[in-house]
Amino acid sequence: MAWLTLLLAGLLEIVWAYTMKLSEGFTRPLPTAITIAALIASLVLLSLATKVLPLGTAYAVWTGIGAVGAFVVGIVLLGEPLSALRLAAAALIVSGIALMKLASSE
Template sequence: MGWIALLVSGLFETVWAAALSASRGLTKPLPTIIFVAALVISMLGLGYALRTVPIGTGYAVWVGIGAVGTAVYGMVAMGDPASAGRITCLVLIVAGVVGLKVLH
């Protein structure tokens, strides 16, 4: 159950990062509310997951999901550059996170 909570909380990290950007410095009410709610859910899920998942692995997985998810969201929805080099770097992040899980 800890790993499922970790995956879900990592996805909510992507949500809060996107909402933070959309809030324009926490000045727009709806994105700010979404940011706060997703941040709380993400932290609660991470805290729950770290009961059973080692902290180093758990935090790396959480950050990896959030970083890759946010970068992909930026490329798909916000027009961020999607160069081969950037995509390669995202693949390397995923490979590192999978490696931490496999070698756990």
């Protein structure tokens, strides 16, 4: 259950990162409100996951999900460039997340 909670927290991190971009410096009310709500929910879920999972593992996986997710959203929805080097960096992050999961005793 802690891993599912952490996954949801990471997915909400992607939401708030994306809507933060859409908020244009917090000048647009709806994206700003979604950013704040998703950020708070993400942190609450991360907090719940750390009751069971080691802090270092939970935080690394949470930020990794957010980083790779924001990377994908940037390319797919925002038209950001995709290069071999950026793709390799994302692959390394995903590898790190997988290793953290394997290294966890839970």
